[in-house]
Amino acid sequence: MQLHLKCVLIASLYAAGCHQNTGNNNSNAVDTSTVTTTEAATETSNGTAFKKQGTLAFLSKSGADTLRKIDIQLAQTDEQRSDGLMYRKSMTDEQGMLFIFPDMEERAFWMKNTYISLDIIYIDDNMEIVSVQKYATPLSEESLPSYKKAKYVLEVNGGFCDKYHIAYGDKIAYQ
Template identity: 80%
Template sequence: MQLHLKCILITGLYAAGCHQPNNSNNTAGNSTSAPATETSNGTAFKQQGTLSFIAKSNADTLRKIDIQLAKTDQQRTDGLMYRKSMSDDQGMLFIFPDMEERAFWMKNTYISLDIIYIADNMEIVSIQKYATPLSEESLPSYKKAKYVLEVNGGFSDKYHISYGDKITYETLQP
């Protein structure tokens, strides 16, 4: 519940225009990409890295996608809000400075998403599938997570992504 209150506080600060950058470090690398531009479908996707899903059973690569990163409080607050579409080979990786139980919602998000919660050892700990667009229902991780990946609704079923699978990601160099 504490995370839910943090989300409300961050949203309130965003609405009030009180933005402070998050100075946390990303040990996987940093990207200095230009900001995405606004399009008729909301904010355009800006590739900042690639991510692979690794099967728990045999370490095979299940799927590889392009990712946009959300590393600051501002980026994590905005997420995929206002976007009208996203291709099946794209996703947004939210990077947090610590391991906590997380909860996301779909306010101002127009596309159905699978929300994948990932521990600091890069193992998938839970998945909220087919999140309802524009819903304010809290979608909890139920376990501690450092990373959260948003992909199109149905992605996990289509590519057989499940608990215990792992991810790896690389950021693009500037």
């Protein structure tokens, strides 16, 4: 039975591949029947590929100094927030993921299926850092709470906050 299913699958894939090239030698042509409006995450040997969707600046408590700027990927839907940085094997210090929630609540994150150590930064609706969980242990299912209400959560590499002197009371700005 399994052999039969494999043969059907191979035949279907072959037919689909042949169908894309029939009757059109123009390399710029697009088969509109296969175009989708949703953006699929690209899988790499490093896990899901980073997708820059904005930039974020860390501002000092006084607001006078920009401490650091990074590129961010956004997690705005329940599915995106659920997936987060799971299965990624590395990330640069110039990258992070910003989780955006619809409301201010106490939050708690965990590191299930997350292979890199992270600093988890909890941010309120005034864009102020209200707490930080540093050096979160990869693959841990331990709850890492915010202890205060937060609307945003930013995940960056473990040690980022110490390295760039990011702390409670600092602010963020993103676009």
